[in-house]
Amino acid sequence: xSRISEQSRIDPRLLELLxxxxxxGRLEWDGVRSELVSRSARLAYPVRDGIPVLLxxxxxxxxxxx
Amino acid sequence: xxxxxxxxxxESAATKQGLVDGVFHKVASRYDLMNDLMSGGxxxxxxxxxxxxxxxxxxxxxxSLDVAGGTGDIAFRIVDASRGEAHVTVxxxxxxxxxxxxERAEKRGLSAxxxxxxxxxxxxxxxxNHFDAYTVAFGIRNVPRIDVALSEAYRVLKxxxxxxxxxxxxxxxxxxxxxxxxxxxxxxxxxxxxxxGDGEPYSYLVESIRKFPNQPRFAEMxxxxxxxxxxxxDYSGGIAACHSGWKL
Numbered sequence: 001x002s003r004i005s006e007q008s009r010i011d012p013r014l015l016e017l018l019x020x021x022x023x024x025g026r027l028e029w030d031g032v033r034s035e036l037v038s039r040s041a042r043l044a045y046p047v048r049d050g051i052p053v054l055l056x057x058x059x060x061x062x063x064x065x066x
Numbered sequence: 067x068x069x070x071x072x073x074x075x076x077e078s079a080a081t082k083q084g085l086v087d088g089v090f091h092k093v094a095s096r097y098d099l100m101n102d103l104m105s106g107g108x109x110x111x112x113x114x115x116x117x118x119x120x121x122x123x124x125x126x127x128x129x130s131l132d133v134a135g136g137t138g139d140i141a142f143r144i145v146d147a148s149r150g151e152a153h154v155t156v157x158x159x160x161x162x163x164x165x166x167x168x169e170r171a172e173k174r175g176l177s178a179x180x181x182x183x184x185x186x187x188x189x190x191x192x193x194x195n196h197f198d199a200y201t202v203a204f205g206i207r208n209v210p211r212i213d214v215a216l217s218e219a220y221r222v223l224k225x226x227x228x229x230x231x232x233x234x235x236x237x238x239x240x241x242x243x244x245x246x247x248x249x250x251x252x253x254x255x256x257x258x259x260x261x262x263g264d265g266e267p268y269s270y271l272v273e274s275i276r277k278f279p280n281q282p283r284f285a286e287m288x289x290x291x292x293x294x295x296x297x298x299x300d301y302s303g304g305i306a307a308c309h310s311g312w313k314l
C-alpha cells in the first residue's frame with residue numbers, strides 16, 4: 001500500500017477543520033511527512049491509515065527549524 | 067474529581083486512560099457483538115431512541131460530533147435519520163475502534179458523510195462554536211475527567227447546539243435492580259470471556275457502570291458545564307439513560 005494513496009483518503013475539509021488540541025491554534029498539513037503541524041504547541045501530529053491522530057502523547061516534538 | 071477504574075482505585079487520570087485504552091484495544095473487533103450479547107440487543111433500541119430524540123436536521127450542512135463512537139454505530143444512525151444529509155465527525159481515543167468504524171463506513175457507502183479522528187474527549191481538536199450537535203454513547207463513563215470533557219463539549223457546540231449523552235445508569239424498578247446486578251456481575255464477564263477470550267475487560271465495564279453518577283447527579287454535572295434545559299429519559303427501567311442539554 002503506497003503512502004500517497006493513504007494520504008489521498010483524508011478529506012481536505014477535515015484537515016481544514018482540525019485545530020491543535022492543546023492550543024486550539026491552526027494546524028499546517030505537511031504532505032511529505034504526512035503530519036499536522038502545530039507551530040503554537042511545537043508538535044507534529046501523525047496521520048495513520050488516513051486517520052489524523054490528534055493526541056499530544058503520539059506527536060513528534062518540533063526541533064528548532066527556524 | 068475522584069478518578070476510579072472500576073473498583074480498583076488508581077492514582078492518576080493518566081493511569082486510568084492507559085487501562086481503558088487496553089480494554090478497548092482488546093475488544094475492538096467484536097465490540098458490537100459483545101454489546102448485543104450483554105444487553106440482549108437492547109443497546110440497539112437505546113441508540114435508536116437517542117438518535118430519534120436528537121432528530122437530526124435533514125438540512126445540508128448540519129454537523130454533528132460523535133465522541134467515543136469509534137465503530138460508527140451512532141454516526142451511521144444519524145446520517146440515516148437525516149436522510150443522508152448530516153455530516154458526522156467520529157472521535158475516539160482508540161485507533162482500533164476507529165479502524166473498524168471506517169471499514170464499515172466504506173462498506174455502507176457513507177465515507178462522504180462520516181470522518182474519523184483519533185483524539186481525547188478532554189482535548190477536542192476543533193474550534194469553538196462549530197457543531198450543531200454533540201453525542202456520546204456509552205463513552206463518557208470511560209473518560210478520566212468527565213467535567214473537562216463536558217466543558218469541551220460545550221465549547222465546540224454552536225449556540226443553539228444540542229448535547230446528548232447515552233450511558234448506563236441507575237435502575238429504578240423494584241426487583242429489576244437485583245436481577246440486573248446478578249446479570250451484570252456474573253454473566254457479562256463470562257460472555258466476554260467466551261466471545262473475546264478475555265473476561266477482564268468486561269469486569270472493568272461492569273464495575274465502571276456501578277461507579278458512574280446516577281441520573282440526577284449526572285444532570286447536575288451537565289448543568290455545571292453550562293448547558294441549559296437539562297433533562298433525561300430512562301430506557302429499560304433506567305438500565306440506560308439519555309441526558310440532554312442545550313447550549314443557549
